[in-house]
Amino acid sequence: MKALKTTPAWLQALPMGAVFFLFFILPLVLVAAVSLWPQNEYALEPGFTLDNYATLFRGCLFDAGSSDLCVTAKTYLSTLKFCVLVWAITLVLGFTLAYFVAFHVPGIGAQTALFTVMTIPFWTSNVIRMISWIPLLGRNGFINQTLMDIGAIRQPIEWLLYSDFSVVLAFVHLNTTFMMVPIFNSMMKIDRALIEAADDCGASAWQTLWQVIVPLCRTGILIGSIFVVTLVMGDFVTVGVMGGQQIASVGKTIQVQTSYLQFPAAAANAVVLLAVVLLFIVALNRLVDLRREL
Amino acid sequence: MAVGNRRRSCGFWLLAAVCALYVLFLYGPVITIFVLSFQGPEGGLTFPMRGVSLHWYRQLWAGLGVVDIGAAVRRSLALGIAVMLLTVLFSLLAGLAFRKGFKGGGALFYSSVASLVMPSIIISLGIGLQFRLFDSLIKSALERMGWTQMLEQYTTLMGLATSGLGAHLTWTLPFGMLIMFAVFNRFNPAYEEAARDLGATPWQAFRHVVLPMIAPSLVGVGMFGFTLSWDEIARSSQAIGDVNTLPLELQGLTTTVTTPAIYALGTTTTVLSLVVIFAALAAAAAMRHRALARA
Numbered sequence: 001m002k003a004l005k006t007t008p009a010w011l012q013a014l015p016m017g018a019v020f021f022l023f024f025i026l027p028l029v030l031v032a033a034v035s036l037w038p039q040n041e042y043a044l045e046p047g048f049t050l051d052n053y054a055t056l057f058r059g060c061l062f063d064a065g066s067s068d069l070c071v072t073a074k075t076y077l078s079t080l081k082f083c084v085l086v087w088a089i090t091l092v093l094g095f096t097l098a099y100f101v102a103f104h105v106p107g108i109g110a111q112t113a114l115f116t117v118m119t120i121p122f123w124t125s126n127v128i129r130m131i132s133w134i135p136l137l138g139r140n141g142f143i144n145q146t147l148m149d150i151g152a153i154r155q156p157i158e159w160l161l162y163s164d165f166s167v168v169l170a171f172v173h174l175n176t177t178f179m180m181v182p183i184f185n186s187m188m189k190i191d192r193a194l195i196e197a198a199d200d201c202g203a204s205a206w207q208t209l210w211q212v213i214v215p216l217c218r219t220g221i222l223i224g225s226i227f228v229v230t231l232v233m234g235d236f237v238t239v240g241v242m243g244g245q246q247i248a249s250v251g252k253t254i255q256v257q258t259s260y261l262q263f264p265a266a267a268a269n270a271v272v273l274l275a276v277v278l279l280f281i282v283a284l285n286r287l288v289d290l291r292r293e294l
Numbered sequence: 295m296a297v298g299n300r301r302r303s304c305g306f307w308l309l310a311a312v313c314a315l316y317v318l319f320l321y322g323p324v325i326t327i328f329v330l331s332f333q334g335p336e337g338g339l340t341f342p343m344r345g346v347s348l349h350w351y352r353q354l355w356a357g358l359g360v361v362d363i364g365a366a367v368r369r370s371l372a373l374g375i376a377v378m379l380l381t382v383l384f385s386l387l388a389g390l391a392f393r394k395g396f397k398g399g400g401a402l403f404y405s406s407v408a409s410l411v412m413p414s415i416i417i418s419l420g421i422g423l424q425f426r427l428f429d430s431l432i433k434s435a436l437e438r439m440g441w442t443q444m445l446e447q448y449t450t451l452m453g454l455a456t457s458g459l460g461a462h463l464t465w466t467l468p469f470g471m472l473i474m475f476a477v478f479n480r481f482n483p484a485y486e487e488a489a490r491d492l493g494a495t496p497w498q499a500f501r502h503v504v505l506p507m508i509a510p511s512l513v514g515v516g517m518f519g520f521t522l523s524w525d526e527i528a529r530s531s532q533a534i535g536d537v538n539t540l541p542l543e544l545q546g547l548t549t550t551v552t553t554p555a556i557y558a559l560g561t562t563t564t565v566l567s568l569v570v571i572f573a574a575l576a577a578a579a580a581m582r583h584r585a586l587a588r589a
Contacts, residue, residue: 008396009390009391009392009394009395009396009399010391010396010397010398011391012387012388012390012391013387013388013391013392013396013398013399013402015380015383015384015387015388016384016385016387016388016402016406016467016471017388017398017402019384019460019463019464019467020402020405020406020409020464020467021405022460023417023421023457023460023461023463023464024405024408024409024412024417024420024464025405026420026424027417027419027420027421027423027424028412028416028417028420030420030423030424030427031416031419031420031423034423043430044423044426044427044430093312093316096309096312097312097313097316099309100309100310100312100313101313104305104306104309104310114313116575117317118316118317118320120568120571121320121321121324123517123518123521123522123525123567123570123571124324124521124525124564124567124568125524125525125541125544125560125563125564125567126525126527127525127527127541127544127545127548128324128327128544128560128563128564129323129324130548131327131548131556131557131560132323132324132326132327132560133323134339134340135326135327135330135339135340135341136322136323136326138339138340140340141340141341142326142340142341145340145341173319173320173323176316205305226411227411230411230412230413231413233413234412234413234414234415234416234528235413235528236415236528237527237528237545240545241545241548245549251413251415254415254416254419255415255531255532258419258422258532259532263419263423263426266419267419267423270415270416270419270420273413273415273416274412274413274416277411277412277413281411
C-alpha cells in the first residue's frame, strides 16, 4: 500500500505513452524516412533520394502548359471533391439532428434514448453497413424495382451503386455521427438562460439559432469537421467497396502501392497526405483550444 | 424545453421528420440484410424473398470457399478482448495520471488526439514498415551471431498479438482517454477528501470511493475497446501479417461471394456487436442505479 501512495503520475501514464510512441510516433518517423529511400525490388535499403517525390509530382510542376492534370493532382482533386461534399452534407445533417435532440426533444430521458439510437450504428461494422446498401441500390435492387413497378423509369438507374453517388451516400451514412456527437456536446453546454434572454429581447427562433446557438457550437463544429475531413481524406475502404474498386483516392493509391511492396513510393504519398491533413488541423487548432473544451 | 413547447406546430414536426428519416436511413439498410439473410435456398442478393430459411446460415457454417470463417472469428474475438482489457487499464491509469498532472502530459494528450484523427492508412503503412525493418534487423543480427538454426526458423515479428494489437490500440486508446478526461473533469474531489479524512489510504480511497463512481464509464471504455477492434479494417490492413481478422476477410468476401451467405455473416457479426453494446449499456445503467440506491 505504501508503494501505491507514491505511484508517480508519469509511471501511470507510461503504458499509454509507450503504445503511442511505439505504434504511432515511431511508425510516422519511419514513413517520413522511408519516403527518402530508393525504391528497391526486394528489400528496404536505406539511402537518400528525392526520386519518390519527383515521381509523385511528375508532370504537376513543370508541365503547367498542358491542359491535362497529373495523376497525383487528379487523385487529390477527386478525394477533395468527396471531402467537400461529405463535409457539407454531414455538417448540415449533423447540426440539424443535434439541434433537434438538444433543444426540441423534451426531457433528459428521451434525449438520451434518441441520442443512443442514433449512435449505436457507430459501434457496428462499417463494411457491413456498406454491403447493406447493395440490395437497395443495385441494378435489380429495391429502389430500381420500385421505380420500375410504379412506372417512373423504364430501365434501371445505373448510377445508384458503384458510383460517386454511392460513395458519398456511404460516407454520409458512416460519418454523420462524427459530426453530430461533438456538436450535440457543445449544444448541451449552452446555458438555457441565454436562449430565454434572446427570446425576451425579441429574437426570432431563426435569429436565436444563427446569433446565439451557432456561434456557441463553434467548437463542436470544428471537432466534427476535423473528424470528417480526416476520415474522408485517408479513406480507401469506402471508396473501394462503394466505388466497385474503380474510383481513385489518395488512401487507395497508398494501399495499392503497399500491396505491391512499393514502400518508398507509398511512404512519399503518405507524407504528402499527412502534410495536407496537418495543414488543415493546424489551421483549425488555431481557432479553438481542444483541450479546454472537453 | 421552452423552445420546444412554443414552436411545436411546424418547426418541431419538420425537425422530427428529418430525425425520423435519418433513423430510417441509419437502420433501414442493415434491417434489409437481416431480412435477406433468411432468404430461401433459391433466393438471391436482392428482393423478392423466395421463401424463408436458415439455408445461408448453414452455408456459412459449412464455410465460404477457402476462407476459414470460424478461425477468423476466433482471432477477432481474442484480439478484441485483449484490446478491450488493455484499453480499460491503460486509459484508467492515464486518466489518474492526468488528474495529478505530469511532465509530458501535453505531449501525450496531443499525440493521442493526433492518433485519433490521423488517416488510418498512414498508421497502417507505418506499422507495417516498422515491423519489416525490425525483421531485417533481427535477421541480420542472427546472421552476424552465426545462429543459423534460429535464422532459418525465424519468420516475422508481425502478427495479431504484436503489430495488430498495437494498431488497434492506436485507434481505441484515444477514445478511452477522452472518456476518462470527461469523467475526471466532472469528478468531485470532495468524495475522495472525505474518504481520506476518515482515514482511508490512497488505495482504499481509490478502490472503495473512486472506482465504484467511475465504473460505469469504464464499462463504456471497454465497450469502445471491443466494438472498435471487432470492426477495425483500415489500421489492420497493412499491419497484421499473414492472418486476417474477420472484418478483413469480410471485405475480401464482398467481391467474391455473391450469395446471401454474406448477409448471414454480416447479420451474425452485427448481432454480436449489438449484444456487446446492449450488455455494456445495461451494465452501466445497473451500476448507476445501484450507486444511486445506495446513496
